[in-house]
Amino acid sequence: MRLLITGGAGFLGQRLARAILSDGHLALPDGTELLRPEIILADRPGAALAPDLAGRVEHRDLDITDPAGLARAMEGVSAIFHLAAVVSAQAEAEFDLGYHVNLDGTRALLEAMRGTGRVLPVVSTSSLAVFGANATEPLSEATAAQPRNSYGAAKAMAEILMSDYRRKGIAEARTLRLPTIIVRPGAPNAAASSFASSIFREPLAGQPARCPVDPGLPMWVASPETAVDAMVQAMRVPVADWPDFSALNVPGLTVTVAEMLEALQEQGGIAARDRVTLDPDPAIEAIVAGWPARFDTSLAAGLGFKASEKQISEIVARHIAEAG
Numbered sequence: 117m118r119l120l121i122t123g124g125a126g127f128l129g130q131r132l133a134r135a136i137l138s139d140g141h142l143a144l145p146d147g148t149e150l151l152r153p154e155i156i157l158a159d160r161p162g163a164a165l166a167p168d169l170a171g172r173v174e175h176r177d178l179d180i181t182d183p184a185g186l187a188r189a190m191e192g193v194s195a196i197f198h199l200a201a202v203v204s205a206q207a208e209a210e211f212d213l214g215y216h217v218n219l220d221g222t223r224a225l226l227e228a229m230r231g232t233g234r235v236l237p238v239v240s241t242s243s244l245a246v247f248g249a250n251a252t253e254p255l256s257e258a259t260a261a262q263p264r265n266s267y268g269a270a271k272a273m274a275e276i277l278m279s280d281y282r283r284k285g286i287a288e289a290r291t292l293r294l295p296t297i298i299v300r301p302g303a304p305n306a307a308a309s310s311f312a313s314s315i316f317r318e319p320l321a322g323q324p325a326r327c328p329v330d331p332g333l334p335m336w337v338a339s340p341e342t343a344v345d346a347m348v349q350a351m352r353v354p355v356a357d358w359p360d361f362s363a364l365n366v367p368g369l370t371v372t373v374a375e376m377l378e379a380l381q382e383q384g385g386i387a388a389r390d391r392v393t394l395d396p397d398p399a400i401e402a403i404v405a406g407w408p409a410r411f412d413t414s415l416a417a418g419l420g421f422k423a424s425e426k427q428i429s430e431i432v433a434r435h436i437a438e439a440g
Contacts, residue, residue: 122180133155160179202218214266214267235286237289257363
């Protein structure tokens with residue numbers, strides 16, 4: 117019983133692995149369960165795992181676009197979580213790399229699954245960036261994808277690939293459109309939304325942070341717990357219940373950046389709030405302002421999905437408790 121997580125060295129991949137290790141099992145769409153599965157965390161060369169996972173999972177280097185490497189990684193695998201991606205601002209700045217990983221990598225993974233001769237379940241992550249700012253809010257799964265940046269465009273095309281491979285019976289492919297996930301641990305990454313974690317993480321650790329967008333900007337956010345729970349839930353929904361077009365909007369919260377800063381002050385005090393400097397960055401704001409902030413997630417709710425929090429302050433308080 118083997119489980120493959122691509123992009124597994126990322127913080128969500130590692131959190132997902134911990135959750136499955138803790139539960140000891142993973143339900144699959146056909147009603148079977150993986151009991152104490154062997155977990156393979158596959159990621160680009162040089163990616164490191166947290167010490168607590170040493171000896172508990174297999175860590176493997178993987179180029180997500182390499183057919184031979186994917187074929188080896190697929191041996192004996194019963195289910196896959198596909199998290200490997202080039203994030204938003206980097207995908208916009210490095211056009212070829214973004215498409216190569218986010219679109220070509222998804223196609224390569226699906227073809228490797230096809231090569232096994234088995235219909236394997238795969239849960240992939242997408243983004244609210246597949247939508248444009250012109251859509252009427254709240255958005256639902258019926259809203260047309262009209263991305264306004266290269267990251268969103270590649271993700272939208274990958275969603276279509278996933279859905280069509282499912283339609284053809286090649287893979288039980290499902291895609292989750294995640295909100296902006298906060299608070300992410302570690303150093304800031306190349307995502308345009310990275311500041312949404314930095315304005316909590318750094319000030320609460322006594323360090324300065326910059327906010328590159330207008331405080332009035334609304335965002336659709338969720339906690340890491342909500343994201344991990346959604347991935348596990350997506351794997352267990354019965355085959356007959358999953359929607360025909362296989363991309364689903366994940367529950368979250370609509371908050372303005374100003375409300376995020378208020379939650380920072382509420383949970384961390386005025387000193388933490390004062391460590392955040394408003395420092396506009398037109399390039400970042402142009403990307404983030406193109407993302408919608410209000411969603412109708414009734415379809416997801418009917419399939420058992422839910423947000424782990426009702427207020428932004430709950431996310432901040434949980435981060436503080438975890439940071440110790």
